[in-house]
Amino acid sequence: MLPGRRQPHAPRGGRVIRVVATGTFDILHPGHLYYLEESRRLGDELYVIVARDANVKHKPRPILPEDQRLRMVGALKPVDHALLGDLHDMFKPITEIGPDIITLGFNQHFSEEGLRQKLTDRGLGADVVRISGYPGPLASSSKIIEHILNTRGPTRPAGEGE
Numbered sequence: 001m002l003p004g005r006r007q008p009h010a011p012r013g014g015r016v017i018r019v020v021a022t023g024t025f026d027i028l029h030p031g032h033l034y035y036l037e038e039s040r041r042l043g044d045e046l047y048v049i050v051a052r053d054a055n056v057k058h059k060p061r062p063i064l065p066e067d068q069r070l071r072m073v074g075a076l077k078p079v080d081h082a083l084l085g086d087l088h089d090m091f092k093p094i095t096e097i098g099p100d101i102i103t104l105g106f107n108q109h110f111s112e113e114g115l116r117q118k119l120t121d122r123g124l125g126a127d128v129v130r131i132s133g134y135p136g137p138l139a140s141s142s143k144i145i146e147h148i149l150n151t152r153g154p155t156r157p158a159g160e161g162e
């Protein structure tokens, strides 16, 4: 195995622990990487469900199209499998993957308890784990976009943002 490459799966007690992480992942930054690294550390195999363009309604639509977001997430070292989410039923990919653990990022609007209950209602036994936030002024897609607009946008004051 080459240094720096993803380790092969290391099943504990013969069973592979599957972890699912989710998100929009528009304009990647170190906060995304931290969330995915911490998620991967909880198990042996990390699946990432990338939100569909049409389903991102809780904030402005992503800048980058879903296929591009998917390709970039799939290339990250902690990620074993990246897939686009379902257009209509967020529990469909979960049912197909059958994870042991689903991680929520520090600012995802789902509650751990609410999600656990919905999983139980559907006969899915995954545990839900909240991952902490990674600090940093530009560890946020929306903050990066705001920064670009403030420093490179057409209305910035002359001489600023160089």
Ligand SMILES: Cc1cc2nc3c(=O)[nH]c(=O)nc-3n(C[C@H](O)[C@H](O)[C@H](O)COP(=O)(O)O)c2cc1C
Residues within 6 Å of the ligand: 022, 023, 024, 025, 049, 050, 051, 052, 053, 055, 056, 084, 085, 086, 087, 089, 090, 091, 092, 093, 094, 102, 107, 108, 109, 110
């Ligand atoms: C368990 C779970 C499953 C999800 N499945 C889907 C899905 O199938 N399709 C989709 O478009 N979004 C799905 N999402 C939602 C997004 O991946 C994302 O988490 C949500 O849009 C919040 O976006 P954020 O990245 O801005 O926090 C799922 C979220 C969770 C927590």
Ligand SMILES: Nc1ncnc2c1ncn2[C@@H]1O[C@H](COP(=O)(O)OP(=O)(O)OP(=O)(O)O)[C@@H](O)[C@H]1O
Residues within 6 Å of the ligand: 022, 023, 024, 025, 026, 030, 031, 032, 034, 035, 059, 104, 105, 106, 107, 108, 132, 133, 134, 135, 139, 140, 141, 142, 143
């Ligand atoms: N700074 C961060 N630290 C830890 N996790 C993060 C950080 N930023 C994003 N995440 C997590 O990465 C996943 C995808 O996040 P998302 O695509 O919403 O990025 P974002 O930077 O939070 O976007 P936005 O700024 O538009 O809200 C989510 O689970 C989110 O909680």
